[in-house]
Amino acid sequence: MQPSDTPLRPVTFHPEIPAIRYIVQTRLPEEYRVDSIATVNSLVDAIKCLDIRGAPALGVAGAYGVALATLTSTTSDPEIFQQEVSAAADLLRSTRPTAVNLFYGINRVLTVVKQEKTITSARDRAVSEAENVADEDSRTCHAIGEHGRKVLPLSCRILTHCNAGALACSEWGTALGVIRSAVQAGTLVQVYACETRPLLQGARLTAWELAQDGIDVTVITDSMAASLMRKGMIDLVVVGADRITGDAVFNKIGTYMHAICAHAHEIPFYVAAPFSTFDEESVEADIIVEERSRDEIAYFGGRRTIPDTVNVYNPAFDATPVSLVTGIITEHGIFTLPDDLAEIRAIRKRSLQQDHDISL
Numbered sequence: 001m002q003p004s005d006t007p008l009r010p011v012t013f014h015p016e017i018p019a020i021r022y023i024v025q026t027r028l029p030e031e032y033r034v035d036s037i038a039t040v041n042s043l044v045d046a047i048k049c050l051d052i053r054g055a056p057a058l059g060v061a062g063a064y065g066v067a068l069a070t071l072t073s074t075t076s077d078p079e080i081f082q083q084e085v086s087a088a089a090d091l092l093r094s095t096r097p098t099a100v101n102l103f104y105g106i107n108r109v110l111t112v113v114k115q116e117k118t119i120t121s122a123r124d125r126a127v128s129e130a131e132n133v134a135d136e137d138s139r140t141c142h143a144i145g146e147h148g149r150k151v152l153p154l155s156c157r158i159l160t161h162c163n164a165g166a167l168a169c170s171e172w173g174t175a176l177g178v179i180r181s182a183v184q185a186g187t188l189v190q191v192y193a194c195e196t197r198p199l200l201q202g203a204r205l206t207a208w209e210l211a212q213d214g215i216d217v218t219v220i221t222d223s224m225a226a227s228l229m230r231k232g233m234i235d236l237v238v239v240g241a242d243r244i245t246g247d248a249v250f251n252k253i254g255t256y257m258h259a260i261c262a263h264a265h266e267i268p269f270y271v272a273a274p275f276s277t278f279d280e281e282s283v284e285a286d287i288i289v290e291e292r293s294r295d296e297i298a299y300f301g302g303r304r305t306i307p308d309t310v311n312v313y314n315p316a317f318d319a320t321p322v323s324l325v326t327g328i329i330t331e332h333g334i335f336t337l338p339d340d341l342a343e344i345r346a347i348r349k350r351s352l353q354q355d356h357d358i359s360l
């Protein structure tokens, strides 16, 4: 079991080996296991099967993956080296299409690699930029927590969906970061974690994380949420996001249903996400929603639950129109769309410029 006094980091990089270590999230809660991988191909497999998952953690894994590619390349030709690292980045980009943070992390490291003339300097820059992506994400999550906790009443019952916690980030979490910061500041919080069909990230991961921290958490099935709201048992909803376009928030399938129910019951619905989750120049229709395998729905606990001849539709995410979102809690404060679009654009432009300046 994870020692309780160290921050929970689901993915870490060990350039001296070189290897990426990660908490095998598909094994939780039965087993807390940390595995090690030494190739980009193994990282691709770990991402595809959701051993590593959650938007910001995918960004960190993508960044580490590109850094790993620089260290595992055996060529001494700088041109071939650049080609190999770019091919590894393409492979990592092909793993999951919806969470924009994955592309953000990969591109940050690839950009610095491309600026270097020698293999040695490219490796050094890649390793330190990948660590920057991870460290920035953990600072960002703490800032999101600080901004978010201020909107919570002193005692509240919060509904969340999927896992937007430390396991989905570098540490602390986005939605669960808000909860952790609130608890730390003395707010009395009771969390209802929706189990999150079909892969149960809420039941397996959110419940595990919060229980580890001694935070009051109760798991409910996804279909119970509306009824709890109607009974006055929920004060607000906080979820994470995989991508935020100018008009919609993409998050785990089922999120939209909670947003509609919250709206019907006049319950605030917050999204907690870093700026790296914004894709504000796109709109909902531009985004590819990942469709996952039939077996994730057709089997439960190893047993078949659907006749073989019957179709299954398994989109991993849904889109919630921004009109249903009370506020987007970020590291720079709380925003609403479309009202704050210009400000979001300006902040994004400034931080992209900063990244550029730092990397030159």
Ligand SMILES: CSC[C@@H](O)[C@@H](O)C(=O)COP(=O)(O)O
Pocket (backbone or CB within 6 Å): 050, 053, 054, 055, 056, 099, 161, 162, 163, 164, 165, 168, 169, 173, 174, 175, 201, 239, 240, 241, 242, 251, 252, 253, 316
């Ligand atoms: C801070 S994580 C936000 C989202 O990535 C999370 O809510 C989610 O939908 C994760 O989906 P997953 O398919 O488990 O990667």
